[in-house]
Amino acid sequence: AQSVTQPDIHITVSEGASLELRCNYSYGATPYLFWYVQSPGQGLQLLLKYFSGDTLVQGIKGFEAEFKRSQSSFNLRKPSVHWSDAAEYFCAVRGGLTGGGNKLTFGTGTQLKVEL
Amino acid sequence: DVKVTQSSRYLVKRTGEKVFLECVQDMDHENMFWYRQDPGLGLRLIYFSYDVKMKEKGDIPEGYSVSREKKERFSLILESASTNQTSMYLCASSFDANTIYFGEGSWLTVV
Incomplete structure (x- = not known):
């Protein structure tokens, strides 16, 4: 079974x-990895995703993430944080296609606070 | 834009009540999901559905059931609400395995 750790x-x-937010995953095969952001009282918005190819992926709002297979990590980065980036961030790994469906396993989240 | 709509944003129910949380998506997606979100625990999958009238248990199905009679609508049912089901509930839908769209969430308080 897959799992995600946000330390x-x-x-x-x-x-x-x-900014760098850490994410470590556990999955037996090639992982499909995601970062989502959740503003207070809102649903989740996809920031970026990694399936294959270039290990450095670019997302929305100036975020990027790097897949490192040797470290089982998929850390999220942003070179210059804006006050509007304050939110909760979730890393997720896609599991198997049981029953023809697909589901994400999420980490426990990292709450980001931005000081002005 | 894909829209996943959860009709009730805030609900307060009494212990033992039957509770329905409704979710509608407008993009003809086959897959729909119900997650529960709690502080420090992240999102945990309750049930998902990959087709009309089809459902599969997620990681925490106990105390919940679901209904999917039409492709666009996926309902979460708490047969007898309990205080430990006070939480935020998130509905989501997807066409394939690559992108999942979330609703804004339903805050349920059971007193």
């Missing part, structure tokens, strides 16, 4: 500083 529950950064 940082809370992170605080200053506006304009760089």
